[in-house]
Amino acid sequence: MDAPTSNETKSAIVSLGDVGMTYRAGVAALDGITFEAKEGEFVSLVGPSGCGKSTLLRIVAGLVEPSRGQVLVAGESPRQARRRLRLSFVFQDSTLLPWRSAERNVALPLEIAGRARSTRRERARATLGMVGLHEFVYRRPRELSGGMRMRVSLARALVTDPRIILLDEPFGALDDVTRQMLNEELLALWQQRGWTALFVTHNIAEAAFLSTRIIVLSSRPGRMVTDLPVPFSAKRPPELRAEPEFARFVGHVSGLLRKGRS
Amino acid sequence: MKRAVRWLIEFAAPPVVLFVIVVAAWHVAVVTFGIKRYIVPLPWDVLKAGWQRRDSLLSAAAMTGEAAAAGFALSLVAGFLVACVFSQSRVIERSIYPYAIFLQTVPIVAIAPLIVFWFGFGFKSVVVVAFIISIFPIITNATAGLTTLDANLLELFELAGANRWQLLIKLRLPGSVPHLVTGARVSAGLSVVGAIVGEIFAGAGADRPGLGYLIQQLSAQLRTDALFAAILMSAALGMLIFGLVNMIGRLVMKVWSGA
Numbered sequence: 001m002d003a004p005t006s007n008e009t010k011s012a013i014v015s016l017g018d019v020g021m022t023y024r025a026g027v028a029a030l031d032g033i034t035f036e037a038k039e040g041e042f043v044s045l046v047g048p049s050g051c052g053k054s055t056l057l058r059i060v061a062g063l064v065e066p067s068r069g070q071v072l073v074a075g076e077s078p079r080q081a082r083r084r085l086r087l088s089f090v091f092q093d094s095t096l097l098p099w100r101s102a103e104r105n106v107a108l109p110l111e112i113a114g115r116a117r118s119t120r121r122e123r124a125r126a127t128l129g130m131v132g133l134h135e136f137v138y139r140r141p142r143e144l145s146g147g148m149r150m151r152v153s154l155a156r157a158l159v160t161d162p163r164i165i166l167l168d169e170p171f172g173a174l175d176d177v178t179r180q181m182l183n184e185e186l187l188a189l190w191q192q193r194g195w196t197a198l199f200v201t202h203n204i205a206e207a208a209f210l211s212t213r214i215i216v217l218s219s220r221p222g223r224m225v226t227d228l229p230v231p232f233s234a235k236r237p238p239e240l241r242a243e244p245e246f247a248r249f250v251g252h253v254s255g256l257l258r259k260g261r262s
Numbered sequence: 263m264k265r266a267v268r269w270l271i272e273f274a275a276p277p278v279v280l281f282v283i284v285v286a287a288w289h290v291a292v293v294t295f296g297i298k299r300y301i302v303p304l305p306w307d308v309l310k311a312g313w314q315r316r317d318s319l320l321s322a323a324a325m326t327g328e329a330a331a332a333g334f335a336l337s338l339v340a341g342f343l344v345a346c347v348f349s350q351s352r353v354i355e356r357s358i359y360p361y362a363i364f365l366q367t368v369p370i371v372a373i374a375p376l377i378v379f380w381f382g383f384g385f386k387s388v389v390v391v392a393f394i395i396s397i398f399p400i401i402t403n404a405t406a407g408l409t410t411l412d413a414n415l416l417e418l419f420e421l422a423g424a425n426r427w428q429l430l431i432k433l434r435l436p437g438s439v440p441h442l443v444t445g446a447r448v449s450a451g452l453s454v455v456g457a458i459v460g461e462i463f464a465g466a467g468a469d470r471p472g473l474g475y476l477i478q479q480l481s482a483q484l485r486t487d488a489l490f491a492a493i494l495m496s497a498a499l500g501m502l503i504f505g506l507v508n509m510i511g512r513l514v515m516k517v518w519s520g521a
Contacts, residue, residue: 063420089417097432097433142520
């Protein structure tokens with residue numbers, strides 16, 4: 001395991017110290033996870049399926065209590081932090097309410113927070129516009145394609161103007177082209193807004209294209225194999241995927257991922 | 263036009279052909295085996311008896327339909343309320359559920375006399391029997407709809423800081439609609455059965471005779487031809503109510519999820 005990176009502690013918005021997770025049946029899911037994410041970083045967690053990546057994300061969200069270790073979000077426990085700062089979660093599938101239009105799905109977090117109807121409408125529409133769905137505000141999930149549904153889901157996460165976004169393999173079910181397009185949009189939104197992102201995926205190219213840092217986890221129990229910075233500048237055109245250095249980096253991470261497989 | 267013709271051939275023709283075959287076989291069997299008419303009447307006799315008594319049959323069907331609709335409506339409301347309570351408390355669900363099953367497994371014919379004791383001869387008892395028999399599918403389906411939720415949706419609401427009330431209003435209630443529609447479909451058919459059973463026991467006290475009462479009277483008089491007509495009328499009523507609820511259900515689902 002690599003030592004924690006040299007991020008300054010004061011600007012760390014998410015910090016995990018020796019976090020471990022063991023289920024009641026004695027199955028170890030995560031072990032010795034230690035890392036920090038600085039404000040504004042885009043950190044990808046890659047690893048084989050079943051390595052506890054999703055569990056790790058849920059621990060940071062305060063949805064699951066870890067068996068061991070310390071988790072701090074903005075210096076507080078995840079549950080406390082959640083009440084104060086805005087934290088969004090994007091699920092593996094779009095997780096939309098089938099009876100609500102795109103607009104009302106996006107407005108849901110604001111509605112639960114008790115915001116005024118006019119504010120909700122305005123913000124939901126603006127955010128749907130950001131993900132290119134301004135023409136589809138009245139459509140129900142059933143009337144949208146898989147990629148569009150994921151965009152609505154993304155808009156719902158963005159509508160609260162969050163400081164942290166946790167993404168749990170959000171594009172896993174999409175075809176390759178749709179996935180790449182959504183990657184580019186997500187990157188652009190991140191560059192505009194500057195939230196901190198923890199992004200779970202098992203697609204290395206996706207992680208390399210999006211993140212500032214990649215953390216590689218081993219198979220069950222998930223341990224940290226490595227924590228490495230992504231050597232590309234913040235400005236990443238789609239053509240980056242065709243560059244030899246990009247391919248070399250993806251190959252390098254793949255090698256590390258293979259090493260972590262037992 | 264062409265499509266309508268194809269629909270007629272593909273979907274309407276097979277049951278019609280089967281109907282003709284069955285009626286013909288019925289007629290031939292009665293004639294060739296010399297079955298007594300009061301045991302199995304000829305199809306023609308049934309038709310004749312039904313036509314002669316068309317007014318009383320229709321009025322009886324209306325009566326039974328009224329009782330079934332009342333029982334169904336009551337079970338829809340009460341069953342949904344029970345399910346709401348169940349969805350809010352595991353303890354309450356666990357303590358009441360066995361009795362709901364009891365209500366379902368006890369033959370309705372066995373408790374019908376008791377209901378007549380309590381609610382008197384007449385319409386009220388008929389509605390109660392229809393209600394009891396049709397509430398169970400509503401309770402089970404609505405409870406399932408209110409409690410089996412997508413784990414991610416629950417997490418979404420938790421992360422947004424939703425309270426119990428918001429969870430009920432914004433997630434559980436609207437999410438239970440498809441289950442409720444399924445339950446209502448089953449329960450609508452059962453309510454007709456319940457109303458007819460109820461009338462066999464308590465129909466004598468109603469303002470007008472319903473199908474159940476008519477069936478009982480006709481069987482006592484050995485009017486098999488008219489009895490057959492009444493039975494067919496009951497089936498038609500059941501299909502009508504089922505079809506109606508099915509149609510409303512489809513409409514509800516269309517409004518629910520668009521498209």
